[in-house]
């Protein structure tokens with residue numbers, strides 16, 4: 073008599089884990105709770121890394137930064153309704169920044185949600201998520217988990233990268249199915265971000281335009297950093313001899329000290345250039361939409377070559393004379409190949425004029441940085457950080473704030489690609505600790521998070537997360553007692569502080585001490601430099617409370633003009 077063994081079974085929990093692992097995903101950023109608590113335990117049991125946060129927004133920001141740093145979708149895992157909404161902010165930010173990320177949220181029972189019968193954490197999450205990401209998917213059956221995860225991964229990575237929402241109702245997880253059938257239902261995504269070659273005539277059009285330019289300029293954006301075409305981009309810049317400007321997260325693609333960097337002559341080159349080659353940079357508000365005074369409007373229209381994987385980016389703000397649609401590696405390689413041996417160098421009047429202005433500005437900046445005021449100002453504190461990066465160019469810099477960001481961007485030189493993470497396309501705050509955690513987890517390198525005191529407040533509780541996982545993160549809080557500065561007064565004369573002012577003399581370093589990390593106060597540039605040295609050498613979580621002159625800082629940093637001006641003079 074033949075005895076039949078019961079066949080092995082698997083379930084929704086394990087199929088989710090197996091599908092992620094099959095696609096090379098090793099780390100999940102999230103926050104446990106109903107209905108995904110057991111999933112977080114099981115994925116740890118199955119050898120994945122689970123980094124648990126204190127608030128979903130920071131887990132989401134970590135996933136987004138992981139996506140940028142690894143070119144694999146960063147995964148954020150949240151509970152339903154409020155947890156999902158907290159994560160959604162980060163998903164939207166990832167999408168706006170073109171970072172690949174998947175927000176996976178547990179959700180309540182469809183039958184109850186769809187009849188609005190009032191379930192625990194009831195919300196139609198799938199439809200809420202749609203406007204904030206590239207695509208949103210829901211998986212109802214265990215046998216569809218493989219397809220659902222494959223679609224999420226391919227959508228996040230292909231074309232213009234971005235955020236994807238994946239809805240997993242609570243009932244999915246305990247569903248069982250035959251283990252072998254389950255294994256067979258999983259999909260390993262092949263070539264999730266395929267190369268996209270530009271058409272030869274587009275390449276020729278671009279080369280002709282560049283060749284005819286008298287004052288050409290290359291503008292590198294964070295898409296260029298994401299594309300990992302570092303060698304091709306460097307060869308293109310150097311072979312063409314064209315001066316280049318990096319956007320903030322493209323800094324370090326070529327070292328900021330490169331002779332062709334026009335970073336210290338930014339306003340001059342933007343106003344004067346006649347042909348601009350955009351490489352993975354959008355002509356959005358960060359580039360004054362490609363027009364107006366910044367771009368020397370009075371000097372006549374510019375012509376643009378734009379390299380981008382997204383065809384609809386072309387002409388979004390100004391006409392693009394030579395669109396080059398494709399992945400940056402392929403497009404830049406095609407340009408290089410078409411340049412031949414004797415591609416003309418830009419006129420020396422142009423490059424010489426830039427060098428002159430750059431050297432003048434650098435000398436002036438060196439003078440400002442040499443000053444050692446007491447208390448510190450933004451420049452003197454940032455110069456200590458600048459020196460540390462010169463010594464350790466492999467470290468990762470996270471930078472957010474208003475003045476702390478604006479000055480940090482120009483003062484701290486970067487030397488290697490993808491070492492700078494900041495406020496990005498929205499110019500937002502709140503990314504600090506999430507980005508810092510991911511940078512440390514994904515790279516193992518020391519991370520220096522240079523934070524305005526206001527910016528730090530958005531994610532400060534994640535100091536506990538940093539201590540819990542013992543990450544090599546050193547947070548430097550630029551403490552000037554308030555948003556922008558600490559000297560504003562209550563215009564109504566009441567006892568409440570002004571809306572932009574914090575507790576004076578706040579002891580941020582104690583927040584780190586509370587969880588077992590090291591807290592330090594730095595009153596001088598020397599103390600800051602010493603504390604940084606020690607933090608990096610120890611690899612321990614550290615928070616340096618850097619005391620900055622409370623009168624230093626301007627309203628909204630360099631974007632003061634975006635504040636609506638009041639109409640009346642009263």
Ligand code: ADP
Pocket residue numbers: 168169170232233292293294295296298299319320321322351352353354355356358379380381382385398399400401496497
């Ligand atoms: P920045 O803020 O640094 O100026 P943006 O985020 O505005 O940069 O622009 C990045 C651009 O890069 C986006 O338009 C995006 O479509 C594009 N991009 C991202 N990855 C690639 C890639 N691999 N190849 C081509 N373009 C890319």
